[in-house]
Amino acid sequence: MSEEAGVVIIGAGVNGLGTAYHLGKMGYDDVVVLDKSYICSGASGRNGGGIRQQWTSEENIKLALESRKMFEKLNEELEQDLEFYQGGYLVLAFDEDESKDFKKNVKLQNSLGVESQYLTPEEAKEIVPELNISDVVAATFNQTDGTIYPFKVVNGYANRVREMGIDIRDHTEVLDIVTEGDEIKKVKTEAGDIKTDTVVNAAGGWSSQIAEMAGAEIPNKPVRHEIMVTEPYKRFLEPMVISFKHGIYFSQSEHGNVVGGMGNPDEEVGVNQTGSLWFMKNFSKTLIDFIPRFSGVNMIRQWAGLYDTTPDAQPILGTVPEVERFYQINGFSGHGFMVSPVVDKVTAELILGKEPSMDIDRLSVDRFEADDFEAEGAVVG
Amino acid sequence: MVDVGGHMPERRIKDHPVLEFERGNEFYFDYEGKKVKAYEGETIASALYADGLRKFTESKLLERPRGFFCAIGKCSSCIMSVDGVPHTRTCVVLAKEGMKVENQGARPKFPFIEVEKGKRLERDIGIAIVGGGPAGLTAAIIAAEHGADVHLFDEGDKLGGQLVKQTHQFFGSHTEDAGIRGIHIADELIERAQELGVEFHNRSTVLGFYPERTIAVERDNRFEIYNTEGIIYATGAIENFLAFENNDLPGVYGAGGVQTLMNEQGIVPGEKVLMIGSGNVGVIVSYQLIQAGVDVVEVVEALPEIGGYQVHASKLRRAGVPINTRHTIKKALGEEKVEGAIVQKIDENWQPIEGTEREVECDVICIAVGLHPDNEFLRQAGCEMEYIRELGGYVPKRTEDMRTTTERVYVAGDSAGIEEATVAALEGKIAGAALTEEVYGSSKELEKKKEEAKKSLEQMRMGPYGEAPRQGVKMCTVDEEVC
Ligand SMILES: Cc1cc2nc3c(=O)[nH]c(=O)nc-3n(C[C@H](O)[C@H](O)[C@H](O)COP(=O)(O)OP(=O)(O)OC[C@H]3O[C@@H](n4cnc5c(N)ncnc54)[C@H](O)[C@@H]3O)c2cc1C
Numbered sequence A: 001m002s003e004e005a006g007v008v009i010i011g012a013g014v015n016g017l018g019t020a021y022h023l024g025k026m027g028y029d030d031v032v033v034l035d036k037s038y039i040c041s042g043a044s045g046r047n048g049g050g051i052r053q054q055w056t057s058e059e060n061i062k063l064a065l066e067s068r069k070m071f072e073k074l075n076e077e078l079e080q081d082l083e084f085y086q087g088g089y090l091v092l093a094f095d096e097d098e099s100k101d102f103k104k105n106v107k108l109q110n111s112l113g114v115e116s117q118y119l120t121p122e123e124a125k126e127i128v129p130e131l132n133i134s135d136v137v138a139a140t141f142n143q144t145d146g147t148i149y150p151f152k153v154v155n156g157y158a159n160r161v162r163e164m165g166i167d168i169r170d171h172t173e174v175l176d177i178v179t180e181g182d183e184i185k186k187v188k189t190e191a192g193d194i195k196t197d198t199v200v201n202a203a204g205g206w207s208s209q210i211a212e213m214a215g216a217e218i219p220n221k222p223v224r225h226e227i228m229v230t231e232p233y234k235r236f237l238e239p240m241v242i243s244f245k246h247g248i249y250f251s252q253s254e255h256g257n258v259v260g261g262m263g264n265p266d267e268e269v270g271v272n273q274t275g276s277l278w279f280m281k282n283f284s285k286t287l288i289d290f291i292p293r294f295s296g297v298n299m300i301r302q303w304a305g306l307y308d309t310t311p312d313a314q315p316i317l318g319t320v321p322e323v324e325r326f327y328q329i330n331g332f333s334g335h336g337f338m339v340s341p342v343v344d345k346v347t348a349e350l351i352l353g354k355e356p357s358m359d360i361d362r363l364s365v366d367r368f369e370a371d372d373f374e375a376e377g378a379v380v381g
Numbered sequence B: 001m002v003d004v005g006g007h008m009p010e011r012r013i014k015d016h017p018v019l020e021f022e023r024g025n026e027f028y029f030d031y032e033g034k035k036v037k038a039y040e041g042e043t044i045a046s047a048l049y050a051d052g053l054r055k056f057t058e059s060k061l062l063e064r065p066r067g068f069f070c071a072i073g074k075c076s077s078c079i080m081s082v083d084g085v086p087h088t089r090t091c092v093v094l095a096k097e098g099m100k101v102e103n104q105g106a107r108p109k110f111p112f113i114e115v116e117k118g119k120r121l122e123r124d125i126g127i128a129i130v131g132g133g134p135a136g137l138t139a140a141i142i143a144a145e146h147g148a149d150v151h152l153f154d155e156g157d158k159l160g161g162q163l164v165k166q167t168h169q170f171f172g173s174h175t176e177d178a179g180i181r182g183i184h185i186a187d188e189l190i191e192r193a194q195e196l197g198v199e200f201h202n203r204s205t206v207l208g209f210y211p212e213r214t215i216a217v218e219r220d221n222r223f224e225i226y227n228t229e230g231i232i233y234a235t236g237a238i239e240n241f242l243a244f245e246n247n248d249l250p251g252v253y254g255a256g257g258v259q260t261l262m263n264e265q266g267i268v269p270g271e272k273v274l275m276i277g278s279g280n281v282g283v284i285v286s287y288q289l290i291q292a293g294v295d296v297v298e299v300v301e302a303l304p305e306i307g308g309y310q311v312h313a314s315k316l317r318r319a320g321v322p323i324n325t326r327h328t329i330k331k332a333l334g335e336e337k338v339e340g341a342i343v344q345k346i347d348e349n350w351q352p353i354e355g356t357e358r359e360v361e362c363d364v365i366c367i368a369v370g371l372h373p374d375n376e377f378l379r380q381a382g383c384e385m386e387y388i389r390e391l392g393g394y395v396p397k398r399t400e401d402m403r404t405t406t407e408r409v410y411v412a413g414d415s416a417g418i419e420e421a422t423v424a425a426l427e428g429k430i431a432g433a434a435l436t437e438e439v440y441g442s443s444k445e446l447e448k449k450k451e452e453a454k455k456s457l458e459q460m461r462m463g464p465y466g467e468a469p470r471q472g473v474k475m476c477t478v479d480e481e482v483c
């Protein structure tokens, strides 16, 4: 049996399904979404739900700002409470260098329309009274940042996409992408072949494997990132608190549980999604340093997911030089959820040959051919 | 309607045909500003239950009432704030004089607890056994008999696992232990392990597995780490649940929960019980309820015939308890707690037959629809798992030696598949012997004991009731090379 589809999307995470959603919204439903596991099994079902606009590169600030505005309307569109809580992001600086950068960042962010503020440690403590500020030098805060419940967003997309007549097939692994010259011919899956000339690589931590199948090269590398959740409490923490220096972030969800993660600077490249003792020990210690009252709180689960990392910590979007109509939407490191609305929309526009609503040329894979690409500085973990 | 103590009928069992409850000293603790009576050895949840409390907490999102349910620390339906520590599982913590217990509602306040600063306990040990039921205890005994450094972890205050609540004559068919009550078997095993120098870690919950064979343990609100030479996992089972309207009302209990409350703690669950399920556990617990002076109003069973042993079913019939096959529960009635139930007939295709709904008067609905293995830890340890219906759910692939696909990680008892206590003990013996051989070197005597246990196990599974597990075990047993 040989099937045909206009577009095959690989990966049923927020970006694969978000792209399908925007294609459907634009009236195009000849789409199949494939996932080797269950919906939301990748980073989209394992992340911290953080929505932040306080970035240091112009691209990321623009993507995040536009996406935040789209998230604000998403409840209505998906007819569901997605638990988008705009308690702000409180970013802490622990030395003079960081503090200097923060001033610069705020200026750039303000110039692009993000209303972040530069704060003293005392002002930070007013926002989070439990905070230990003994080593804090400065902070920045942006009220419209916040957190969202990832499962509801992704499943909200999935429900809507199915209503639009788009096919989502979970537990269907892509084994190969067959090309002739620079054209895609078909996608081979464990459940048969699908003829198509257009493929979207939304495979998160597995995206370089998918690119290789099509004979294309992207520099993405999967790196494990760990996270945990505590028992639930009445709300005592309004914003997401984060530190680049410690690689830690934590926030309280609408359910009352505190969700937080931390990067291990020595983490090796590879597909590994198991929890480590290193994280358990070091995260809890760091968390208690930040807010000493956490010493009386139990963690109820820890888990891990993959950051799909790139050399400049910015995503890879658009087509590749080797193969035509092979769209990339990957390489999001630790911030692929918060920018998803706009990148999903733009990807759909590119596929349908429409004028993109935001210019994303700078984010295509060929940027790495230049020697002087600039890295995003505000990466956590 | 809220229950208050005082005028409630006495919930503590005084006279029992087979059990004697030696209650310790009487004392009082504080619940929401009220003095509550307890006896030494009672858990907080039991004492509150005896005092008439039904709603223990609320669900996190919808704020629905939550009551006592599993009684063995698995379900979190009874969490409360105890001496300022929120989310305490009151069913596994003993009541103490002067304790302050509070209803924490759906979400407690961010706690303010003085935690003693100090170095985290981290220890290198020999063999860690997780779970002190019959499987864990026998594994510990054989390993210790052969010189192993054995550490037995159990989250309860008392060892013995589910054996402790079995007051009936054992249903282990042809073994020397048949005819003895579970409670006594447990006591003997505990004593033997103690004599052999097994180190007991009670009130110690094993939280997780990390490479290479490190386990994380929570004890008295502290986090401990043990680096082990090998692990035997024997945490038993979790009760199955049923989907029906209002199934979360306080008063809907698992059969194991009812047994714990009644046989271990000597407290009756209520006055009128509707039993769901007529397997061995359903009929035995029904009979135990009658012995404790509780009215069992009806047993409903979805299958066309009774699943449990006829001996027990006949006892029920003689006591005038109707057993209605091809029936199911449709909904529980009540707002804050169970005040009745609707039962209904079902057809050959398991579909409810309209118009056959009938109201049953009861204050307890006891669910006895089987167990499933408690083995998430093994999944975390990377063991290959397989769904085997005959063994109650997902179980690890294992060799005849009970070794999983993860190096030096063994499994025994209900965690390896739901069977019964004698099987659990034999599996424990095999796993204990095999791991001791692997870590400390093999000996003729160990080898002999292991092979004997394997033979007994085979015999155990020969009878008609052994048919399903025999098939199940066949499906998940793999060769030595695979592991
Ligand atoms: C611990 C952690 C915390 C994070 N915190 C945040 C945060 O606070 N805010 C934020 O914005 N971002 C955060 N991120 C990043 C964010 O989660 C990801 O960038 C985002 O979810 C990526 O979504 P995706 O749809 O591109 O990929 P994924 O969700 O990873 O989906 C990829 C899918 O592709 C499928 N797949 C792979 N190979 C194949 C194949 N061969 N065939 C078929 N299907 C295949 C996978 O099964 C998977 O479901 C975090 C990430 C982690 C790991």
Ligand SMILES: Cc1cc2nc3c(=O)[nH]c(=O)nc-3n(C[C@H](O)[C@H](O)[C@H](O)COP(=O)(O)OP(=O)(O)OC[C@H]3O[C@@H](n4cnc5c(N)ncnc54)[C@H](O)[C@@H]3O)c2cc1C
Pocket (backbone or CB within 6 Å): B130, B131, B132, B133, B134, B135, B136, B153, B154, B155, B156, B159, B160, B161, B162, B163, B166, B168, B169, B170, B171, B172, B204, B205, B206, B207, B234, B235, B236, B237, B255, B256, B259, B281, B371, B412, B413, B414, B415, B419, B420, B421, B422, B424
């Ligand atoms: C209601 C009921 C009636 C039964 N009646 C009979 C009968 O009459 N005859 C018969 O042969 N069998 C009977 N059984 C079955 C029998 O009790 C079990 O097969 C047997 O107890 C299983 O032994 P086990 O050692 O595997 O587990 P268990 O006896 O369940 O022991 C497991 C132990 O592990 C501990 N534990 C669990 N998780 C952790 C953790 N994370 N950290 C530390 N410790 C942990 C628990 O506290 C417990 O002590 C009955 C079972 C039930 C539920």
